[in-house]
Amino acid sequence: MNAINHTWLEADAKVLPATGPALFRGLSAQDMDTVYAACQSETYRDGQAVRRPDILGLVEDGALREDMDSDGAPHLFSLTFRGELLAPYGPRTRATRLHAIGATRLLTCERSTFCDLSLSIPRLRLNLLNLLHDQLDAARNWQLLLGRKTAAERMASLLYEVYERQGFPDKIAFGLNRAEIGQMLGLTMESASRQLRALEKAGIVSLPSRGTVCVVTPQRLLLASGDLPEQRRVA
Amino acid sequence: MNAINHTWLEADAKVLPATGPALFRGLSAQDMDTVYAACQSETYRDGQAVRRPDILGLVEDGALREDMDSDGAPHLFSLTFRGELLAPYGPRTRATRLHAIGATRLLTCERSTFCDLSLSIPRLRLNLLNLLHDQLDAARNWQLLLGRKTAAERMASLLYEVYERQGFPDKIAFGLNRAEIGQMLGLTMESASRQLRALEKAGIVSLPSRGTVCVVTPQRLLLASGDLPEQRRVA
DNA sequence: CGGGATCTTGACTGTCCTCAAGTGCTGTGG
DNA sequence: CCACAGCACTTGAGGACAGTCAAGATCCCG
Numbered sequence: 246m247n248a249i250n251h252t253w254l255e256a257d258a259k260v261l262p263a264t265g266p267a268l269f270r271g272l273s274a275q276d277m278d279t280v281y282a283a284c285q286s287e288t289y290r291d292g293q294a295v296r297r298p299d300i301l302g303l304v305e306d307g308a309l310r311e312d313m314d315s316d317g318a319p320h321l322f323s324l325t326f327r328g329e330l331l332a333p334y335g336p337r338t339r340a341t342r343l344h345a346i347g348a349t350r351l352l353t354c355e356r357s358t359f360c361d362l363s364l365s366i367p368r369l370r371l372n373l374l375n376l377l378h379d380q381l382d383a384a385r386n387w388q389l390l391l392g393r394k395t396a397a398e399r400m401a402s403l404l405y406e407v408y409e410r411q412g413f414p415d416k417i418a419f420g421l422n423r424a425e426i427g428q429m430l431g432l433t434m435e436s437a438s439r440q441l442r443a444l445e446k447a448g449i450v451s452l453p454s455r456g457t458v459c460v461v462t463p464q465r466l467l468l469a470s471g472d473l474p475e476q477r478r479v480a
Numbered sequence: 481m482n483a484i485n486h487t488w489l490e491a492d493a494k495v496l497p498a499t500g501p502a503l504f505r506g507l508s509a510q511d512m513d514t515v516y517a518a519c520q521s522e523t524y525r526d527g528q529a530v531r532r533p534d535i536l537g538l539v540e541d542g543a544l545r546e547d548m549d550s551d552g553a554p555h556l557f558s559l560t561f562r563g564e565l566l567a568p569y570g571p572r573t574r575a576t577r578l579h580a581i582g583a584t585r586l587l588t589c590e591r592s593t594f595c596d597l598s599l600s601i602p603r604l605r606l607n608l609l610n611l612l613h614d615q616l617d618a619a620r621n622w623q624l625l626l627g628r629k630t631a632a633e634r635m636a637s638l639l640y641e642v643y644e645r646q647g648f649p650d651k652i653a654f655g656l657n658r659a660e661i662g663q664m665l666g667l668t669m670e671s672a673s674r675q676l677r678a679l680e681k682a683g684i685v686s687l688p689s690r691g692t693v694c695v696v697t698p699q700r701l702l703l704a705s706g707d708l709p710e711q712r713r714v715a
Numbered sequence: 716c717g718g719g720a721t722c723t724t725g726a727c728t729g730t731c732c733t734c735a736a737g738t739g740c741t742g743t744g745g
Numbered sequence: 746c747c748a749c750a751g752c753a754c755t756t757g758a759g760g761a762c763a764g765t766c767a768a769g770a771t772c773c774c775g
Contacts, residue, residue, distance in 0.1 A: 315624055322620070367549050377612045382573050384619030385557070389550055392666030396731065423754065431627030433732055439754060455740075455753075458661035632761065638775070658722065668764055673723060690721075 266328040267376055268303055271368050280369070283362050284354040289345035291420075297343055299351035301373070302331035307349025308420070313341045320428040323422065326410045329375045346420040392433050394471055399430040400440035401469035404450065408460050417460045444469070501563040502611055503538055506603050515604070518597050519589040524580035525656075532578055533588035536608070537566035542584025543655070548576045555663040556656065561645045565588040565611045581655040626666050629706055636704035637674035639685060643695050651694045679704070 269277060286305065289295055295309060304325050311332070313322040322341060325331055331343070331351075354362070362369045390402050403426065407417055421428070427437035441458075444450045449466050451459045460466055469472060504512060521540065524530055531545060539560050547566070548557040548652070557576060560566055566586075589597070598605045624636050638661065642652055654661070662672035676693075677683045684701050686694045692701060695701055 266633075272598055279495075313624070317630065320628075322623075332616060334617075337607075338613070339620065374609075374612075377616070378568055378573070381567060381612070381616055381619060382569075384623065385548075385574065388619065388622055388626055389548070391623060393550065393555075434753090435733085435755085436751095438732060439731095442755075443661060658719095669721090670723080671763055672763080673721095674763090677723075 254429065264301055265290060266330075267379070268330055268369070268372050270372055272366065276366050276368070279366065280362060281349050281352075282357050284352050287351045289349045289351065291345060291347050291349075293345045294400055295343035295349070295351065297334065298331065298351070300333065300356045301352075301354040302361050303352040304329055304331070304376075305350040305352050308346040309349060309351070309414055310344050310346050310421075310425075312340045312344070313339055315339075321425040322429070324407070324429075326407075329410070330373075330380070331378050333377070347418070396430070396436050396440050397443065397469060398471040399442065400426075400437065400448075401466050403430055403474065404444070404458060404460065404470075405463070405466050405470050408463065408466070413460075413463070416453065419458060420458050421456065481658055482579065488599055496694070500536055501565075502614070503536075503604070503607050506530045507601065511601050511603070511641040514601065515597060516587075518593050519587050522586045522588060524584045524586065526580060526582050526584075528580045530578035530580055530584070530586065532569065533566065535568065535594050536587075538587040539564055539566070540587050542582060543581040544586070545579050545581050545656075545660075546576045547579070549576055550574075556660040557664070559642070559664075561642075564645070565608075565615070567615050568612070582653070616684040631665070631667055631671050631675050632678065632704060633706040634667065635661075635672065635679065636684075636701050638665055639679070639693060639695065640698070640701050640705050640707075643698065643701070645710075648698070650690065652690050654691050654693060656691065 260453075267282070272280070284301075287296075289307070304327050306327055308327065309325040309331065310321055311323045311325070312319040319342065323332065324346075333339075359369075363373075390399055394402065404417070407419070408414070411417055422434075423437045423441070424434040426432075426441070427434045430437065432440070441450075441452065444466070445452050447462075447465070447469075449462050449469060451461055454457060504515065507515070519536075524542070539562050539606070541562055543562065544560040544566065545556055546558045546560070547554040554577065557700075559581075566625065592645065594604075596609075625634055629671075639652070642654070643649070646652055656664075657669075658672045658676070659669040661667075661676075662669045665672065667675070676685070676687065680687050682700070682704075684695075684704060686696055686698050688694060
């Protein structure tokens with residue numbers, strides 16, 4: 246390793262604890278002040294349409310759903326939770342629509358503002374790049390889910406992933422109905438319902454009310470998702 | 481639009497015709513010389529394992545396959561053709577392996593070198609970001625394919641996509657067997673074979689030899705892929 | 716020409732989708 | 746407080762599509 250100072254892709258620095266959003270990893274408190282001063286925070290009600298940010302959208306609170314129009318009807322495509330970045334859209338991105346799930350706060354930034362910010366805080370660019378990589382990873386994992394998993398494994402995977410991304414809460418508040426869960430998993434409403442009930446009957450989750458799921462035995466949920474390395478079949 | 485000059489995310493410039501790799505879009509001939517002087521060009525034989533580049537890998541000639549290990553056995557996951565960029569890997573990327581398909585030339589660049597390059601050629605950073613966005617788009621389209629398409633539509637989609645990405649050649653040389661085609665599409669070898677033969681019987685493609693597909697009627701192939709907007713069912 | 720790998724095809728099975736009926740929430744109005 | 750309507754959800758029966766298993770055909774190589 247040479248010691249040249251690269252402003253764009255610098256090595257990891259330890260300035261802030263790794264608690265906050267990944268976008269702000271490694272930023273000093275002073276940097277954060279600069280960022281917040283430059284960005285706008287927008288608030289949305291449950292179900293309200295969200296304007297897609299120019300380049301950067303960070304969910305500060307609540308959650309966002311992204312719906313895609315394919316074959317006529319819109320269908321739920323992805324979720325973005327608190328602390329996560331909205332998937333950016335490139336020049337050739339399919340049209341999707343954003344809506345708030347519950348009361349949601351979104352930190353956004355104009356393209357030009359972000360450019361200025363990233364000039365003074367190079368670390369921001371590195372973080373954005375890493376987040377893009379993460380999103381690519383996530384998309385690939387989802388490809389694995391849709392291409393190679395059974396309905397039961399898909400449901401378990403989705404539940405565990407949401408459980409994990411929401412920080413292992415007592416109850417995960419989806420705000421999604423069976424049809425929407427099915428859309429994410431490439432399943433019908435009926436299949437989604439059946440799989441969810443099967444997990445409930447197995448004692449892995451409980452369904453106290455509509456749109457709410459409690460994970461009772463996380464290990465067994467993870468096991469059911471087929472993502473544990475021990476499950477690999479012998480060649 | 482204000483006229484502030486942003487070195488990182490500048491507006492489109494027209495310096496070179498849009499023929500070459502998207503990574504070099506908008507670069508002057510002089511810039512290109514700088515890039516090629518800084519990067520290494522590696523040559524691989526058919527089937528040879530490819531060292532994953534640090535940050536940047538551009539396929540100058542040939543093609544690369546990327547295999548992922550899930551549930552024990554490796555399976556073909558994605559293809560990168562001439563002029564395209566290798567999907568970058570983030571801090572949390574699943575382990576994948578790269579192999580050349582046919583004689584392949586790969587332009588690579590050290591992380592530090594790329595940093596230096598992008599300092600002197602800011603446009604390079606913009607292009608890289610746009611390419612990342614494109615890859616995210618592609619991953620999402622593939623999610624759509626795996627989640628919502630039938631076997632027949634998947635096969636047609638794959639063929640048309642490869643046909644398009646290879647520049648509409650007379651014959652597309654896959655270099656893949658039925659099992660590998662199936663892996664990409666979330667199908668078995670037998671299903672892949674059946675779907676290919678169905679397209680052949682329908683006169684949409686011809687299969688002159690193993691690993692080779694000729695697109696006879698591109699329109700009908702595109703139609704079979706289910707990606708034409710006219711096909712959208714009325715709500 | 717022969718051997719091995721790849722591909723094709725058929726019969727059967729299983730998973731998930733479709734269609735349909737029924738159940739249980741939730742909010743509203745009497 | 747109850748009746749009711751509307752909606753989401755559940756459950757079942759049957760069917761379609763893709764997977765599995767197995768046999769046979771074809772190609773490619775030496």
